[in-house]
Amino acid sequence: MNFNVVSLDQSLISTALVVEGPSGIRMINYCRESAAAGKKGMKKWFKLAEQHVEYRYIEYREFENYSDGEIIKLKDYDRITDMIIEDILVTIDSTLPTKVGIEGYSYSSSAGDIIDLVTFSTLLRKKLFDKVSEDITVLSPSSLKLETCKLTYDPIVTETGKKVKKLKYEWRNNMGIAGGSFTKTDMLMAIIENKSMQGGWTEHCRQVKDDLLSVSTIPKPYEDINDAFLIYNVIKSEKPV
Numbered sequence: 001m002n003f004n005v006v007s008l009d010q011s012l013i014s015t016a017l018v019v020e021g022p023s024g025i026r027m028i029n030y031c032r033e034s035a036a037a038g039k040k041g042m043k044k045w046f047k048l049a050e051q052h053v054e055y056r057y058i059e060y061r062e063f064e065n066y067s068d069g070e071i072i073k074l075k076d077y078d079r080i081t082d083m084i085i086e087d088i089l090v091t092i093d094s095t096l097p098t099k100v101g102i103e104g105y106s107y108s109s110s111a112g113d114i115i116d117l118v119t120f121s122t123l124l125r126k127k128l129f130d131k132v133s134e135d136i137t138v139l140s141p142s143s144l145k146l147e148t149c150k151l152t153y154d155p156i157v158t159e160t161g162k163k164v165k166k167l168k169y170e171w172r173n174n175m176g177i178a179g180g181s182f183t184k185t186d187m188l189m190a191i192i193e194n195k196s197m198q199g200g201w202t203e204h205c206r207q208v209k210d211d212l213l214s215v216s217t218i219p220k221p222y223e224d225i226n227d228a229f230l231i232y233n234v235i236k237s238e239k240p241v
Contacts, residue, residue, distance in 0.1 A: 004092035006132060007101040007231035008084075009224045010121050012113075013058075016224035017084060018232040021091040025199060026054065027229070028087055029221040030080060033057040036221075045219040048208055052200055053221055056083060077120045085127045098133035101235040103227060104140045137235060142180050144227065146171065147234045148187055149179025152194040184218040187226050201229050 009016040015030040029036075036046040036055050046055065058080050063069035092098055102125065105117060128136060139147065149171040156170045171179040174193065177186055191197065191205050205212070205226075212218060218226065 003096050004098040005232055005235050006088055006098060007228045007235055009103050009227035010124060012117060012120055014220050014224045016228035018228040019088050019091045022093045026091050027052055027225055028054045028056055029225060030056045030058050030084065046221060049221055052204055053225055077123050081124045081127055084124065085131055088132055099235050100128055100133050100136040101231040102138055103144055103231060104138050106141050139231060144231060145182035146179040148182060148190045148230045149173060151233055152190040184223050187230060188212060188218055191226060197233055
């Protein structure tokens with residue numbers, strides 16, 4: 001390996017990090033302890049993934065008024081992003097270049113959520129740029145869906161034009177769903193059905209496929225780890241996005 005790879009699916013309550021250094025790949029989920037653990041131990045989905053995923057518990061402090069809350073949130077975001085950067089720096093080989101991939105914002109969130117996420121993400125991106133690498137690729141959610149489809153499925157090629165022939169390329173999965181319209185379930189299936197992705201996470205997803213498909217939505221931490229893992233594979237492929 002001649003470069004490190006860092007990929008992130010960021011969120012306020014469940015950021016997923018996939019980082020590859022000289023010792024291999026680490027997968028880390030920054031989540032609230034209440035989301036991962038119950039009174040009787042670790043919850044089902046977190047327990048199922050714990051063989052491959054490290055859990056780093058994050059905490060947000062309570063506040064009594066708007067003004068105090070804005071400052072407290074900023075300090076909490078600063079602390080959590082420091083934690084993420086520290087984990088990256090102790091994993092990568094600092095003598096090698098590092099490629100960073102991060103998912104952009106989903107504007108379907110409510111106004112308050114997107115403002116807080118932008119604050120969190122801005123801190124994280126600035127620290128990535130200053131302390132890890134200036135080689136950062138930001139993938140929009142729709143771009144990640146399409147690139148995921150390209151990683152796994154062959155293009156459908158059609159010929160257009162009468163006088164000047166042109167080739168049109170379209171990417172769809174085995175169910176005929178266009179890459180840009182992928183759901184979280186389609187993203188999971190792209191991992192499972194990919195013939196070239198290597199590593200324990202791919203095999204793990206294949207092993208727990210029936211469990212994951214038995215519920216209506218892909219549960220955490222799988223939803224976020226899958227996205228970070230796919231970003232990792234997109235960046236690793238070295239194809240321009």
